[in-house]
Amino acid sequence: MTLTETRPETEAVAAGDDVRPATQSSAPQWTPPTGLAGILSTGDHQVIGRLYIVFSLLLSGLALTLGMLIGIEQADIDGGFGVFGQANELFQVFGLYRTTLILCGLVPLFLGLATAIAPRQLSASSVAFPRAAAAAFWTWLVGAIAHIAATFSFGGLGSLQAGAARGQSVELTVLSLGMIGVGLLVGAGVIFTTLVTQRPAGMDLLQMPSFSWSMLVATGVWLFSLPVLLANLVVSWVDMRGADSLRFGGGDAPFEMVAWAFDAPQVYAWTIPLLGITAEVFTAAHRSSPKLFEPMAFIVGAFGLLSFGAWAQSFFDSADPLAQDAHVVTNEVVFTAFALAIALVVLAYGGWLAFNAYSAGERPQITPQFALVTLSGALLTAAVVAGVLRVAEPALGVLREADSDIWRGFFDAMDDLEGSSLVTGLMNFAVLGALLAAVAGLFHWAPALLGRPLNAPLGFLAVLPLAGGAILVGATDALGGFFDQPARPYAAGNPPYGPGHFDEIDALGFVEALNVIGLIGYIAVLGGLALVALNVARSLGGAPMDEAEQGEGA
Amino acid sequence: MADIAVGTPLAAPLPRQRTLLVGTVFGTAASLMYFAALLAVYLRERSDALSGGGDWIPSSANVQLAPPTVAAWTMLMSVVTMQWAVYSIARDDRTHAIMATALTTLFGMSVVVTTSFQYTDMGLVADESIAATLIYVISGSHLAMIGIGLVFLLLMAFRALAGQYSSRQTDGFVAASIYWYAVVFVYVVIWTAIFVLK
Numbered sequence: 001m002t003l004t005e006t007r008p009e010t011e012a013v014a015a016g017d018d019v020r021p022a023t024q025s026s027a028p029q030w031t032p033p034t035g036l037a038g039i040l041s042t043g044d045h046q047v048i049g050r051l052y053i054v055f056s057l058l059l060s061g062l063a064l065t066l067g068m069l070i071g072i073e074q075a076d077i078d079g080g081f082g083v084f085g086q087a088n089e090l091f092q093v094f095g096l097y098r099t100t101l102i103l104c105g106l107v108p109l110f111l112g113l114a115t116a117i118a119p120r121q122l123s124a125s126s127v128a129f130p131r132a133a134a135a136a137f138w139t140w141l142v143g144a145i146a147h148i149a150a151t152f153s154f155g156g157l158g159s160l161q162a163g164a165a166r167g168q169s170v171e172l173t174v175l176s177l178g179m180i181g182v183g184l185l186v187g188a189g190v191i192f193t194t195l196v197t198q199r200p201a202g203m204d205l206l207q208m209p210s211f212s213w214s215m216l217v218a219t220g221v222w223l224f225s226l227p228v229l230l231a232n233l234v235v236s237w238v239d240m241r242g243a244d245s246l247r248f249g250g251g252d253a254p255f256e257m258v259a260w261a262f263d264a265p266q267v268y269a270w271t272i273p274l275l276g277i278t279a280e281v282f283t284a285a286h287r288s289s290p291k292l293f294e295p296m297a298f299i300v301g302a303f304g305l306l307s308f309g310a311w312a313q314s315f316f317d318s319a320d321p322l323a324q325d326a327h328v329v330t331n332e333v334v335f336t337a338f339a340l341a342i343a344l345v346v347l348a349y350g351g352w353l354a355f356n357a358y359s360a361g362e363r364p365q366i367t368p369q370f371a372l373v374t375l376s377g378a379l380l381t382a383a384v385v386a387g388v389l390r391v392a393e394p395a396l397g398v399l400r401e402a403d404s405d406i407w408r409g410f411f412d413a414m415d416d417l418e419g420s421s422l423v424t425g426l427m428n429f430a431v432l433g434a435l436l437a438a439v440a441g442l443f444h445w446a447p448a449l450l451g452r453p454l455n456a457p458l459g460f461l462a463v464l465p466l467a468g469g470a471i472l473v474g475a476t477d478a479l480g481g482f483f484d485q486p487a488r489p490y491a492a493g494n495p496p497y498g499p500g501h502f503d504e505i506d507a508l509g510f511v512e513a514l515n516v517i518g519l520i521g522y523i524a525v526l527g528g529l530a531l532v533a534l535n536v537a538r539s540l541g542g543a544p545m546d547e548a549e550q551g552e553g554a
Numbered sequence: 555m556a557d558i559a560v561g562t563p564l565a566a567p568l569p570r571q572r573t574l575l576v577g578t579v580f581g582t583a584a585s586l587m588y589f590a591a592l593l594a595v596y597l598r599e600r601s602d603a604l605s606g607g608g609d610w611i612p613s614s615a616n617v618q619l620a621p622p623t624v625a626a627w628t629m630l631m632s633v634v635t636m637q638w639a640v641y642s643i644a645r646d647d648r649t650h651a652i653m654a655t656a657l658t659t660l661f662g663m664s665v666v667v668t669t670s671f672q673y674t675d676m677g678l679v680a681d682e683s684i685a686a687t688l689i690y691v692i693s694g695s696h697l698a699m700i701g702i703g704l705v706f707l708l709l710m711a712f713r714a715l716a717g718q719y720s721s722r723q724t725d726g727f728v729a730a731s732i733y734w735y736a737v738v739f740v741y742v743v744i745w746t747a748i749f750v751l752k
Contacts, residue, residue, distance in 0.1 A: 190577075198573075227587040228587060230588055231588050232591070235592070235595060238690065243681050247599075
């Protein structure tokens with residue numbers, strides 16, 4: 001027999017013979033573990049998806065609590081309320097807010113929805129690599145817990161002053177963020193592979209449901225972004241392992257090296273699935289199927305392409321003053337062009353939604369998810385408008401050269417937006433808008449995810465604080481930028497803020513009032529998330545739907 | 555039994571779900587992006603250092619071109635043996651497929667040995683300069699990439715020994731070869747960007 005022949009037992013099975021040994025029939029049957037052991041060892045995509053959703057919502061709540069603490073401190077900018085003992089603690093929480101909100105909250109929430117829903121949308125039995133999906137989830141979760149614990153153990157992504165942070169905790173913070181990145185990358189790979197290979201015969205990529213298409217684009221962009229984040233972290237970590245940090249591991253360099261991930265254009269990349277969820281919920285509310293799907297798919301693809309931001313790393317701007325004008329990334333033509341182009345893409349997407357609403361010919365069915373996606377679209381629009389304002393100064397530089405007298409007043413207002421809290425507003429608009437869309441997805445797919453629908457009146461009750469709070473948080477930060485409130489609310493020094501750091505803020509009292517309103521926004525979003533959690537808990541207590549109704553939900 | 559008309563083609567086989575291939579392409583693209591980011595940092599820092607009129611690699615270090623060149627040629631030879639393995643498995647020649655995989659593994663291991671020799675030979679202290687830090691990060695990451703590639707190759711070889719791969723199912727070998735070609739490509743770029751340009 002050569003090695004290329006079919007194995008004997010296969011032939012026997014093909015011939016219909018029972019080749020099992022006689023003793024096997026009496027052997028005890030293997031039963032899958034239940035309870036905690038079952039959850040820990042599961043490869044069921046539904047369970048993994050639910051785990052992602054539960055933990056990412058919890059961590060989003062934690063992130064918003066951190067944002068609230070920063071908000072309390074900023075309500076009295078020059079004095080501070082003493083929530084943080086020193087500037088370095090504010091810096092730690094400032095970094096942790098971003099990493100937790102985006103990499104522990106938003107992105108895994110989308111991955112969880114996709115892990116649970118995408119196979120059902122493709123009529124597949126599971127994701128492509130179920131065990132890799134489970135490994136990705138646990139890697140991400142352990143990384144997230146370690147990241148938060150390390151930051152609170154005098155760690156963080158660097159430190160503002162020598163001795164303000166514990167070296168080993170900083171190293172663990174960096175390593176655990178890398179672990180989060182690896183987990184998300186593997187999870188994205190599983191979803192990408194599922195969407196490419198698990199489609200039924202005859203369904204091409206452009207025939208996938210909108211959410212699946214947006215996840216394909218999103219995981220594609222994350223594939224190119226997350227490895228860059230990992231490379232930054234590895235360089236930081238190796239540098240801080242040396243006797244003296246040379247450039248990448250000292251001071252606040254570890255945070256500044258990854259800051260591009262929380263700034264435009266990359267911040268849009270984390271929100272790509274918002275477009276898919278919005279399309280599905282919007283057309284479902286109009287009781288129609290998406291019309292002109294291909295243009296929409298192109299728009300989502302263009303949004304993904306323009307949101308790739310790993311190249312926009314201002315940490316590597318040249319320190320040489322002579323070379324600086326040419327090398328400051330946020331002043332470059334490409335940076336400006338991307339910000340302007342992505343605004344046009346969002347405008348086109350709005351046009352596509354309007355066309356679908358018009359061609360449906362009937363009023364939409366107002367549901368909590370419809371309200372949420374409408375408001376999340378408004379938040380995304382606000383984010384790209386903030387992005388356009390941010391690049392207004394370099395974009396209008398040509399006009400400045402042409403006639404400075406006419407435009408001077410306008411330019412003066414635009415000049416200082418770079419580096420102001422407008423950047424924070426942009427991030428909050430985009431990320432909280434995407435969080436709203438993810439919650440809308442939770443409502444929309446609740447029958448498939450939980451086996452039960454969510455309560456609509458309670459859902460409407462959650463919409464108001466969620467959306468209202470998100471608007472307040474983003475708008476107050478963005479508006480503060482026009483009064484020269486800096487994007488970084490800290491400076492080296494002790495206590496809280498460095499002397500002179502906030503001297504340039506115009507109308508300090510007004511900015512502080514804005515920050516109080518922003519603080520109320522954080523509290524409202526937290527309250528909205530609590531109402532969503534209550535809704536889910538209440539729903540789980542009800543009777544499950546039958547299988548057919550659950551399938552329709554996907 | 556119903557008659558079958560002469561010349562009627564047999565029903566087309568169901569297309570295979572190329573899950574492993576697509577997953578490997580995803581992982582390989584991620585690896586390439588990781589190295590692209592590292593090399594971008596390296597070249598940017600090098601450019602800044604040189605434009606400031608300073609040295610890039612410390613003059614005390616002895617960074618020779620010969621060991622990385624030997625390693626680069628070894629990697630290039632492994633492309634041939636890797637393709638030999640894919641060619642053989644596609645023709646049900648499992649003996650040659652395993653032999654070629656073993657040779658590829660050997661080439662990979664010899665690059666690890668060459669790099670280790672170079673580490674001891676060049677006298678570059680990791681925390682002495684930015685250049686040293688980045689060189690160790692990049693070459694160390696590549697060693698890890700080789701390690702993953704070797705595990706992948708050995709896994710495919712064992713699965714071939716167990717009869718899982720044949721002309722009807724070559725995905726595992728093709729996937730391993732895609733990853734291995736990326737390993738070789740990255741080394742050639744490292745060789746050029748770090749050791750030739752210095």
